[in-house]
Amino acid sequence: MKKIIYIIFGVALMLTQYSCTDESTFNNPAHHELENGAFVRFANNGVNATYPDAQNISISEEIYDANGNISEYSLTLTASIGGATYKAEDFIVITSFPAVLNITSQSMADALGLPLSSFDFGDSFNFIGKATRNDGVVFYGVRPTFSTSQLTVGPGNTEGQLFTPAYKNAMNFGTIVSCPFVQADMLGTYTIIQTAFNATSNTQFQVIAGANAGQFIMVNPYHSVGNFNIAVDVSPLGIATVARQDAYLTSERCCPGYTPTWVRTNASVSLGLSCIGYISLNLSTGLGVAGSDGTGFTFGDGVLIAQKN
Known part of the structure; x- marks a missing residue:
């Protein structure tokens, strides 16, 4: 019976301590x-x-x-x-x-x-x-x-x-x-300023011309052994959009048994400014188990920011 009383007293003491907290602070x-x-x-x-x-x-x-x-x-x-x-x-x-x-x-x-x-x-x-x-x-x-x-x-x-x-x-x-987008001014070697992931210690990648005047291609910017290039579409005033594209092997970031991790721009504004050679991409990620459509898992959102050398 004593043990029961001690337990009840202890619980009452805990409740008293919490109820005396000054919430105004x-x-x-x-x-x-x-x-x-x-x-x-x-x-x-x-x-x-x-x-x-x-x-x-x-x-x-x-x-x-x-x-x-x-x-x-x-x-x-x-x-x-x-x-x-x-x-x-x-x-x-x-x-x-x-x-x-x-x-x-x-x-x-x-x-x-x-x-x-x-x-x-x-x-x-x-x-x-x-x-x-x-x-x-x-x-x-x-x-x-x-x-x-x-x-x-x-x-x-x-x-x-x-x-x-x-x-x-x-x-x-x-x-x-912003400045009018000029594809030719965007091309060259870029150095990564910030990224959510990089498969190697290499911080540079090439930007080449895309399929049309409003597009450029980042050549394997995550330095994956999968050698994934990422196409970026840019509006006349520098707003950048990345459609869903494979970016790197998931095994390079964490674990085998999954599809490559893909990226695409999210609702935050992304930029491709040719006049100053500047890329700022706000990206969502996705992946799935091997053999799937590549959905079901994510590393969350991240950025890729790079400046032309």
Whole structure:
């Protein structure tokens, strides 16, 4: 009978400890039942992925407070101009919703302290939102991160799925100054800047002409023994699309007994900019058991970013 009493007492003690937690100290709504975070959305499709004229970018988009609990929303602008990085904190501050987000080339140049004439093809502009909830809790437009080496938590507290196109988020977005696609300018040797996988330590691959003027071919960019080339179709202003194509042998990445792993561009914007020799592909992956149609498994999404030498 004593053992039963001890067990009941222990369970009661555990319940008491958990029920005394001060939930008002929680900054992440994921930890506090169904509490709503602060999140700003575009009313329509949001900012264009590319603009063709560096000196005449003009953005005018309606935004709204998705949960009706924001006291202030601000944007930090980070720009890559001619290969150099510039930053402007609190580039825009908004305190009432709905609102119209107005951004121009001139307003960005003024905020960065640069002449408008310095903006050119290939320059990029990225915006990170900061939404302050009515109770003072700040939500940053960055995914949650944790450093296993430093044991520190990053400032991000916006879950990754909210950055997918379906949510039309105004917390983390960007654009780049595109240029008319010229196939001949795209050809040459490229060095990989970032990739989700590479079968060898070789970081270079060739780009050759495709079947038409709007296509280029990456020659075995993953350096697979399967020797898979990947064709990339590009719109007149540099938006890139990759149809489903085998990319590397699955055994090179993990295990035998599966079809080759294929890639194709996902809903995020991919680019092929011939004027600066730049490739940025957002890719989904897929594979299946040997002898199947190559579906049923995936390594998830990843990127392939490369710069012409």
